[in-house]
Each structure stands twice: as C-alpha cells, then as structure tokens.
Amino acid sequence: MKHLALLAALLAPVPALADINPADWDAVTAEAEGQTVFWNAWGGSTTTNDFIAWVGQRVMEDYGVTLEHVKLTDTADAVTRVLSEKQAGEDDDGAVDMIWINGANFAAMKEADLLFGPYAEQLPNWAFVDVEGKTVQTDFTVPTEGFESPWAMAQVVFIHDTADIPAPLGDMNAILEWSAANPGRFTYPQPPDFLGTTFLKQALVDLMDDPSALATPATDENYDAVTEPLWTFLDALTPTLWRAGRAYPATGPAQLQLIADGEVDLAVSFSPGEATAAIANNQLPDTVRTFVLDKGTIGNASFVAIPYNSGSKAGAMVVANFLMSPEAQARAQDPNILGYGTVLDMDALSADDRALFDALDLGIATLSPAELGTVQAEPHPSWMTRIADDWMNRYGVAQ
Amino acid sequence: MPHRLHMAGDAGWLGHIRSRRFLLLLPALTLLAMLGPVFAGLWGTLLPAFGHLPAAGQIGASLDPFRDLVAWPGLPRAMLLSVTTGLLATSISLAIVMLVTAGWSGTRAFRLLERLLSPLLSLPHAAAAFGLAFLIAPSGWLSRLLSPGLTGWERPPDWLIVQDNWGLTMTAGLIVKEVPFLLLITLAALGQADARRSVTVAQALGYGRVTGWLKTVFPRVYAQIRPPVYVVLAYAMSVVDVAVILGPNTPPPLSVQIVKWMSDPDLAMRLEGAAGALVQLALVVGALAFWRVGEWVVARLGRRWIASGARGRFDPLVARLALLSGAACALAVLLGLGVLAIWSFAGFWGFPDALPDQFTWRNWMRFGPGTQEAMIETALIAIVAASVALILTIGCLEAEYRYGLTFSRRAVWLLYLPLLIPQTAFLPGLQTLMLNIGADAGRLPVILAHLVFVLPYVFLSLADPYRAWDTRIGTIAAALRASPNGVLWRVRLPMLLRPILTALAVGLAVSVGQYLATLLIGGGRVATLTTEAVALASGGDRRAIAVYGLMQTGAALVPFALALLIPALVWRNRQGLRHG
Numbered sequence: 001m002k003h004l005a006l007l008a009a010l011l012a013p014v015p016a017l018a019d020i021n022p023a024d025w026d027a028v029t030a031e032a033e034g035q036t037v038f039w040n041a042w043g044g045s046t047t048t049n050d051f052i053a054w055v056g057q058r059v060m061e062d063y064g065v066t067l068e069h070v071k072l073t074d075t076a077d078a079v080t081r082v083l084s085e086k087q088a089g090e091d092d093d094g095a096v097d098m099i100w101i102n103g104a105n106f107a108a109m110k111e112a113d114l115l116f117g118p119y120a121e122q123l124p125n126w127a128f129v130d131v132e133g134k135t136v137q138t139d140f141t142v143p144t145e146g147f148e149s150p151w152a153m154a155q156v157v158f159i160h161d162t163a164d165i166p167a168p169l170g171d172m173n174a175i176l177e178w179s180a181a182n183p184g185r186f187t188y189p190q191p192p193d194f195l196g197t198t199f200l201k202q203a204l205v206d207l208m209d210d211p212s213a214l215a216t217p218a219t220d221e222n223y224d225a226v227t228e229p230l231w232t233f234l235d236a237l238t239p240t241l242w243r244a245g246r247a248y249p250a251t252g253p254a255q256l257q258l259i260a261d262g263e264v265d266l267a268v269s270f271s272p273g274e275a276t277a278a279i280a281n282n283q284l285p286d287t288v289r290t291f292v293l294d295k296g297t298i299g300n301a302s303f304v305a306i307p308y309n310s311g312s313k314a315g316a317m318v319v320a321n322f323l324m325s326p327e328a329q330a331r332a333q334d335p336n337i338l339g340y341g342t343v344l345d346m347d348a349l350s351a352d353d354r355a356l357f358d359a360l361d362l363g364i365a366t367l368s369p370a371e372l373g374t375v376q377a378e379p380h381p382s383w384m385t386r387i388a389d390d391w392m393n394r395y396g397v398a399q
Numbered sequence: 400m401p402h403r404l405h406m407a408g409d410a411g412w413l414g415h416i417r418s419r420r421f422l423l424l425l426p427a428l429t430l431l432a433m434l435g436p437v438f439a440g441l442w443g444t445l446l447p448a449f450g451h452l453p454a455a456g457q458i459g460a461s462l463d464p465f466r467d468l469v470a471w472p473g474l475p476r477a478m479l480l481s482v483t484t485g486l487l488a489t490s491i492s493l494a495i496v497m498l499v500t501a502g503w504s505g506t507r508a509f510r511l512l513e514r515l516l517s518p519l520l521s522l523p524h525a526a527a528a529f530g531l532a533f534l535i536a537p538s539g540w541l542s543r544l545l546s547p548g549l550t551g552w553e554r555p556p557d558w559l560i561v562q563d564n565w566g567l568t569m570t571a572g573l574i575v576k577e578v579p580f581l582l583l584i585t586l587a588a589l590g591q592a593d594a595r596r597s598v599t600v601a602q603a604l605g606y607g608r609v610t611g612w613l614k615t616v617f618p619r620v621y622a623q624i625r626p627p628v629y630v631v632l633a634y635a636m637s638v639v640d641v642a643v644i645l646g647p648n649t650p651p652p653l654s655v656q657i658v659k660w661m662s663d664p665d666l667a668m669r670l671e672g673a674a675g676a677l678v679q680l681a682l683v684v685g686a687l688a689f690w691r692v693g694e695w696v697v698a699r700l701g702r703r704w705i706a707s708g709a710r711g712r713f714d715p716l717v718a719r720l721a722l723l724s725g726a727a728c729a730l731a732v733l734l735g736l737g738v739l740a741i742w743s744f745a746g747f748w749g750f751p752d753a754l755p756d757q758f759t760w761r762n763w764m765r766f767g768p769g770t771q772e773a774m775i776e777t778a779l780i781a782i783v784a785a786s787v788a789l790i791l792t793i794g795c796l797e798a799e800y801r802y803g804l805t806f807s808r809r810a811v812w813l814l815y816l817p818l819l820i821p822q823t824a825f826l827p828g829l830q831t832l833m834l835n836i837g838a839d840a841g842r843l844p845v846i847l848a849h850l851v852f853v854l855p856y857v858f859l860s861l862a863d864p865y866r867a868w869d870t871r872i873g874t875i876a877a878a879l880r881a882s883p884n885g886v887l888w889r890v891r892l893p894m895l896l897r898p899i900l901t902a903l904a905v906g907l908a909v910s911v912g913q914y915l916a917t918l919l920i921g922g923g924r925v926a927t928l929t930t931e932a933v934a935l936a937s938g939g940d941r942r943a944i945a946v947y948g949l950m951q952t953g954a955a956l957v958p959f960a961l962a963l964l965i966p967a968l969v970w971r972n973r974q975g976l977r978h979g
Contacts, residue, residue: 038924043931044938050765070924071934077918080661084827087453095924184557190648246649247562254939261538262554262750282747282759283940397473397650 020314022119028314033064035315039304040078041100043071044251047277051338054331059322065315070096075105075194082114082307093311098319101148101305103140103194104381109305110147116306116313118146123317125324128353130345136301140378141215148303151323152332153341154270155299155372156202157290159256159365164265168291172206172233175266179240186266187241189255190248190396192388199268200387202298204230205376214379218386227387231394238395245395256283272372273339276363280336289365296374301343326353335363423802425794430813432791432847433854436829437817443828448673457670464674471671473650480652481682484566485636488573489690493628495574496581499725500620501612502718505595512722513586515729517963520579521904521955522732523912525932526948528572528644530735533742533941535568536561538750540738546751555750562647569646573635575728581624581631582725583959584860587898588623591867592616609718610711618701623863625694630818630859632690633683637821640914640933653679657823658915669827676824683821736952742945766946770928773947777911777927777954780842784849785906788857792902793892795858796865800873801883814858817851822915829920841924848920849910857906864898896969900962907958911951928954 450461601611660672
C-alpha cells in the first residue's frame with residue numbers, strides 16, 4: 001500500500017512551484033542557502049575555469065550556495081539540454097541552473113520561453129551597472145528585458161607578436177595585405193565557433209562604409225548585397241591563411257598556442273586582457289601586444305541566464321548578483337586572473353570599491369579604456385547565423 | 400531424485416534452485432541492460448530522421464531531413480573519411496599485430512614489445528591523440544628536436560600534418576591505439592590456440608616462422624579475436640574524440656558532424672543530424688559486410704596458399720618490418736606521453752626550443768585539484784560499471800555452459816549491437832528516454848549508460864577464452880564430486896584468471912574513456928577526467944591537456960598492470976596456468 005501511495009504521489013500533477021520573487025532579496029538569499037547551482041559555462045579557457053572556481057568559494061562562504069561548473073565545449077549543448085528537458089516534461093528541476101550566454105543562444109532561448117525572469121534588474125548589485133555607457137540591456141540588438149544579467153564586457157582586439165608585426169594593422173585590408181605578404185602566418189577560429197564568427201562580423205563591419213544595415217535582421221533581399229564585400233575579402237584572404245585555409249584552430253585559445261609555437265603571428269581575441277593573462281601563464285611570449293582597428297572594434301557583454309526549469313533559481317540569482325559585485329568585477333578585470341572588462345559604472349561605486357579598480361595594473365599587453373577606442377555595435381544575430389552557415393558551405397568543406 | 404536431494408540438506412537444495420533461477424535470469428538481464436537503451440535510443444533517432452520531432456514543430460513522415468543532408472556539400476567527403484579511416488586503421492593495426500605475433504612471439508623482442516604496448520592500451524584515445532599531435536605537428540616535439548640544427552627551421556613549416564584532409568594522421572592515431580588493444584586480445588586468445596606446438600611442428604617441416612604461424616595458428620586465433628576486430632572497425636568509423644583532435648575539419652568525418660548537428664541550438668538541425676546518424680549506421684553495417692566478404696576471400700586465398708606449400712622466403716624481412724611498425728606504434732605513444740609530461744611541467748616553451756625555458760609546478764598546482772575530483776568520479780563509475788558487467792558476463796557464460804542457454808550464432812550479434820551502432824545514432828534518443836522515466840542526470844544513469852558499452856566489451860573479451868576452456872576438466876572435477884558451483888569457483892575461474900582480469904581491465908578502460916555517454920546522460924553534471932579533458936581540448940591549452948591526459952592515463956594504467964601482474968604472481972608456481 002505504501003508503494004501505491006508513493007506511486008500516486010509521483011503520478012499526481014505537481015503544482016508548479018511558485019517562482020521566487022527576485023525583488024524580495026532576503027527571501028532569495030534565505031532560499032538559496034544550501035542550494036547547488038550547476039553553472040553551464042564554456043570550459044575551454046583555464047583562466048575562466050579558475051575564476052569560476054573562485055566564485056564558487058565566495059558564494060559558499062557568503063551565502064552557503066554550492067556552485068558546480070559544468071564545463072561545456074559549446075554553449076549550445078546547454079541550450080539543447082534545456083530544450084530536450086522541456087520536450088520530456090522536466091519542468092521543475094532541470095540539469096542546468098545557469099548558463100553563460102549571449103547572442104544567438106540567448107535569442108533562441110528567450111524566443112522559446114526557456115528562460116526564468118525578468119530578474120536581472122531587481123538584483124541589488126544592478127544599481128552599480130553602467131546602463132548608460134555599456135550595452136548591458138541589449139544583446140546583439142535583442143533587448144534583454146531582465147532575462148539575463150551581465151557580468152563581463154568584451155571587445156575585439158588583435159593579438160600580435162611584436163617580434164614579427166611591430167606596428168598595429170589599421171583595418172581589414174591592411175590585415176589582408178600583411179597576410180598576402182606573409183602567407184601562412186594568420187588564421188582565425190573555425191566558424192561556427194563564437195570567436196570565428198566574431199572575426200567574420202568584425203571584418204564585415206570594418207569593410208562596410210555604413211554598417212547601419214546590420215542593426216536590423218537580415219533579409220533575403222539585402223543579405224547578398226550587404227555581405228558581398230566580406231566574401232570578396234575572404235576569397236582573397238583564405239589562400240594566404242595558415243595551412244592555406246585547409247584547417248583552422250578550433251577555438252580562440254587554440255590560437256594562443258599557435259602564436260607560442262611560432263606558427264602564426266596574429267590572432268583575434270574578444271578579451272582585451274587575454275594576452276596579458278596568457279603571458280602570465282606562460283602561454284604567450286612576452287613580446288606579444290594587442291591593438292584595435294582604426295575605426296574601432298565590435299564589443300558586447302557576456303551574460304548569465306537562468307533556465308525556466310532550474311530547481312535552484314534563488315541560488316543562481318545569488319551567483320548572478322555576486323558576479324556583478326565590485327569584488328568579483330575587480331577580480332575579473334585583474335589581468336593576472338581574467339582580464340575581462342567590467343560592466344560596472346565607476347561613478348556609481350563607493351570610494352573603497354573604486355579603489356579596487358584603480359589599484360589594478362592592467363598589464364603590458366592590455367590597452368587602456370581610452371586606447372580601446374570606439375566600440376562598434378554587434379550586428380543582429382540573424383546576420384551571424386547566416387554568415388556562419390554561408391562560411392561553412394564556402395570554406396568549411398573546402399576540398 | 401527430489402528425495403535424494405532432500406537428504407542432502409534443505410539449504411543445499413534450496414540454494415541450488417535459487418542459484419539456478421538466478422543464473423537463468425542473468426542472460427535476460429544482460430540483454431536488457433545492453434539492448435533496451437540501444438533500441439529505445441534508435442527509436443528516438445529514427446523518428447526525427449524521417450521528419451517527426453514534435454518539439455521542433457515537425458510532425459509526420461517526410462524525407463526532408465535526408466534531402467537536407469544530401470544538400471550539405473561536405474557529405475560525400477565526410478562519408479568517405481569515415482569509411483577510409485575505419486578500414487585503413489583496422490586492417491593496418493590487425494596486420495601489424497598478426498605479423499608481429501607470428502614473427503616474434505616467444506622471443507625476447509616480443510616480450511619487450513608486449514611490455515611496452517600493453518600498458519598503452521589503457522591510455523585513453525584522447526590522451527594518445529594529444530600526445531601524437533604534440534609530437535608530429537610541424538611545431539611538435541620531433542620538429543623541435545631537429546630544429547634548427549638539422550632542418551634549418553627557425554619557425555615551424557606551414558604543413559598540414561595534423562588534421563590533414565585525408566584523415567591520415569587520424570588513422571595513425573587510431574592505429575597506435577588499436578595495436579595495443581588487438582595485441583592484448585590476441586595474447587589472451589593465444590593461450591587457447593596451442594600456438595607454440597603448432598609453430599614448432601610447422602618449423603620442423605621447414606616453414607618459416609611467420610608463414611608457419613600464419614598457416615597454422617592464425618585461423619584459430621582470428622576466429623577468437625574476430626569480434627574485437629569488428630568492434631575496432633565500427634569504433635574507428637564512428638569515433639568522435641580522436642577525430643576532433645587529429646581529424647580534418649573542412650569537412651570533419653561524419654560522426655563529428657552529426658554531434659555538431661545534434662547540439663545545434665536550432666532543434667530543426669536534429670532532423671538532419673538524425674538522418675546523418677542513420678547514414679553513419681548504414682556505413683558501418685556496409686563496412687562490416689565488406690570486411691566479412693574480405694574474410695571469406697582471404698580464407699579462400701589462404702587455403703590455396705597453404706596448399707601451395709610455400710615455406711616463406713621473405714619471412715625474416717616481413718617479421719622485421721612488422722616489428723619495426725609495432726615498435727613505431729609503441730614509440731609514438733611513449734614519446735607522446737613523454738611530451739605530455741614535459742608540457743605538464745612547462746613554463747614558456749617557444750619554437751624551436753627542444754625543451755621549455757623553465758620547468759614549473761604551476762600547471763599541476765592550477766589543474767591538480769580539479770583532476771582529483773574528476774578522478775574520484777571516474778573511478779567510481781568505472782569500477783561499478785565494469786564489476787557489474789563482469790558479473791553479468793560470467794553469469795551468462797556459466798548459464799550457457801550449465802544449461803545450454805547458448806545464443807544462436809545469429810543472436811550473438813545482439814551482443815555487439817551497442818558497439819556496432821554508432822554512439823551518435825542512439826545516445827540523444829537514449830537521453831530523452833532517461834528523462835522520461837525520471838532517471839535524469841546523476842551518477843547512476845551514467846553508470847547504466849556506461850554499462851551499455853562496457854558490457855559488450857567485457858563479454859567480447861571474455862566469451863571466447865571462457866568457451867574455449869577445456870570442458871573435460873570440468874567433467875573430471877565433477878567426477879571428483881565437485882558441484883557445478885565448485886567447478887566454477889575452484890577450477891574454471893582460477894584457470895581463466897588472466898582473461899577475466901583482462902576483461903575487467905578492458906571494462907574499466909572503456910568506462911574511463913566514455914565521452915558522449917557521460918556528457919549526454921550525465922547532463923553535464925557528471926564530470927569525469929575524459930569529459931573534462933575533451934572540454935579543455937577545444938581551448939588548446941597544452942599544459943592543461945597534458946595534466947588531464949596524464950591523470951587519465953594513470954586512471955586506466957593500474958587495472959591493466961594488475962591484469963598482467965596478478966596471474967603472474969598467483970600462478971608463479973603453476974607454470975601451466977600462467978598463459979591461461
């Protein structure tokens with residue numbers, strides 16, 4: 001009989017647990033204590049992994065939240081996971097509690113109602129976020145509407161070994177000229193890798209006289225004409241690439257190894273402090289520096305989002321809030337740790353908190369905020385998806 | 400009869416009934432553990448392949464997924480890569496193992512090679528692949544050792560060695576890993592093949608070593624190792640991790656592309672992926688059929704060759720070439736391991752320096768704690784999965800022996816299904832199934848999923864030696880009033896100690912090396928050394944990869960060392976059992 005009762009209990013429709021109110025912060029922290037948060041974040045960068053482990057220690061100390069880093073090779077894996085859970089009716093305690101996300105993955109999840117929220121702008125540390133100066137409320141032109149909270153700013157920089165490229169290259173055509181004169185010494189991560197498609201977008205934005213068309217979704221009518229300069233550029237560039245474009249590094253950090261090996265001299269990066277951090281970890285020679293293009297480079301924010309079926313939403317919000325704290329932000333910006341840009345507004349901070357940032361030595365290979373120059377807007381995600389597909393058909397199946 | 404049994408004591412009688420029932424249950428349980436998930440998973444693949452995936456808003460039967468698949472420009476090449484790497488890797492590694500065994504078994508050189516290669520079996524494919532890549536890339540260690548002195552290179556040459564478009568490096572990576580596997584399986588089989596006497600007789604008749612072995616021993620040995628050979632073929636055709644590390648990516652082999660489609664955030668891509676998975680399945684089935692026909696041809700030609708009476712003029716040359724190839728495999732993996740060890744301690748290490756600027760503990764300090772957690776998880780899963788698999792396997796084989804519960808020749812193929820069906824074909828479907836029954840994520844489902852792969856490997860490793868055991872010994876023991884259980888525990892199992900431990904070690908290694916099953920079924924929550932290492936792989940941080948690769952190697956090295964060591968120790972004063 002006991003078994004029958006248990007079975008009945010299991011089969012009975014479970015009333016949807018009332019989702020916790022993000023604005024009631026005391027209730028959030030109370031519920032968060034003892035929860036385990038599975039943060040699905042790309043695990044390919046050892047410096048990021050170390051940072052996440054530190055976050056785990058801190059939220060355990062302050063809030064009793066256990067943070068487990070689920071190391072992904074591709075953020076899409078986590079998105080797929082949540083989708084298949086929804087398909088299977090797992091609505092209450094999914095495997096994913098938090099995702100490091102942005103761009104197309106965020107757009108897809110938001111569109112499919114797979115995210116919890118809005119919560120981001122109710123978090124206490126949101127008060128410090130630089131809403132005016134940084135693109136923290138749109139993600140690749142898609143409004144975030146509080147369904148994801150920012151934790152790092154990224155901007156495209158080019159890493160170059162000054163032993164081989166003494167001076168910065170001012171635009172994409174200069175990079176093409178240099179690559180033609182030095183064949184086999186440049187490459188970029190293979191799309192659809194995030195950084196690889198970023199390079200394609202950066203190239204397109206730089207090649208266009210007026211990139212405003214990219215702010216709205218791509219249409220069948222304008223796609224060919226708008227992207228035409230990119231394909232002309234790539235047709236010229238590809239034969240001059242490392243391995244003549246017959247192979248590509250899988251990810252961004254894989255390029256660092258190629259520079260250290262002396263195989264290439266130039267690499268694209270989405271983190272202004274990455275080069276300095278890599279020098280500190282012996283991954284790059286200390287002759288490496290970074291530069292941005294004359295017209296500026298693409299920038300965006302990294303976010304975290306909470307799936308609708310997370311069983312530890314309170315814990316996830318505590319982590320999301322901690323990520324926006326001055327303490328975590330200053331640590332993330334430390335080039336010896338991560339070298340990520342902060343999402344905070346320095347003017348909103350207390351003097352003590354600001355001192356944390358002022359004390360940072362950005363490092364030999366990191367450009368100052370002024371040197372980073374103009375931040376160009378991310379194109380609408382539809383451009384990236386189509387360009388990545390096109391790239392794969394044109395260059396991804398080369399021979 | 401019951402009366403007499405009753406006199407023998409209630410407990411014994413009941414125990415007998417109970418153990419009989421239990422034993423009869425085991426084969427059914429085994430089949431369920433292996434095949435239930437496979438068929439459920441396949442069902443979950445079949446539907447989307449024909450356009451039915453309600454979650455993506457696709458209803459009903461359609462051939463659109465296949466149309467999309469054919470429209471992918473990379474398809475012909477991806478299929479070709481799958482077939483060529485599979486067939487090449489299997490035939491070359493088999494040839495090396497057979498010729499080395501033929502030419503050198505019993506010699507000091509062979510024992511040395513065996514000692515070098517056997518531990519390498521435990522090396523996870525991913526770690527071996529990394530080692531090889533670090534070794535032979537244009538900026539690899541070989542190139543560094545020779546530069547700039549011999550080559551004049553101040554910078555690595557722009558050569559496409561790793562990730563070459565023909566998949567040759569990937570094939571090489573598979574060969575260096577499959578040679579140790581086949582060699583160990585062959586060694587386990589040799590004990591049953593009465594090889595030494597056959598070769599002695601053949602040599603007395605004037606046959607060369609290699610020719611004599613091939614003509615007398617090879618047919619018997621091959622009959623025993625055939626299932627593992629098929630498994631190697633199916634594995635080599637659908638491998639993902641080695642393909643990611645060493646294989647081409649413009650386009651990648653079909654298996655890698657399937658995984659990419661399956662993990663695309665756009666659910667509709669799963670339809671194309673499912674169609675690709677079915678094509679992959681068909682390719683594997685086709686290649687196995689091709690191999691079977693090849694066996695038949697070789698057997699026909701072989702019989703003619705045997706009848707011709709050729710004594711083997713080129714034997715010494717063939718034997719030397721084979722030994723050289725075997726040694727090259729061993730050397731490639733060992734040097735690869737060496738270079739992993741160096742990277743794990745490396746400070747900055749630029750080209751063309753033969754060694755890093757300085758050695759440091761920094762890398763181990765950074766990655767050590769992470770590896771320890773993963774190591775515990777890995778060991779727990781592997782030990783449980785492999786032990787359960789071993790118990791089920793021995794139970795099945797014993798039931799077969801005692802009660803004649805023999806699988807028909809055709810039914811035996813059921814055992815191989817989980818290994819012959821590409822993982823990419825049924826694992827995503829399996830994931831949905833486990834979600835449906837509420838067995839979501841966590842260690843236990845992962846163990847069950849591992850069991851699907853571990854069981855057949857353990858069964859394949861153990862079945863032939865177990866069946867080849869001389870049953871007359873059992874008859875003698877029974878005549879000496881040993882009960883069936885007594886025969887099992889006191890005669891059969893001890894005599895089969897070596898194949899049993901080998902099977903257990905294979906099971907452990909298989910579990911340690913599982914990537915897709917751990918990732919998908921564990922929902923990413925179960926972090927083993929392999930999932931951690933492959934996640935790091937995409938980042939290309941050689942220091943991290945080296946640390947994890949070495950830890951992986953350690954995790955799998957111990958069981959194999961024991962599989963070789965224990966029989967030698969236990970039977971140190973039982974000469975006849977040492978090779979059993």
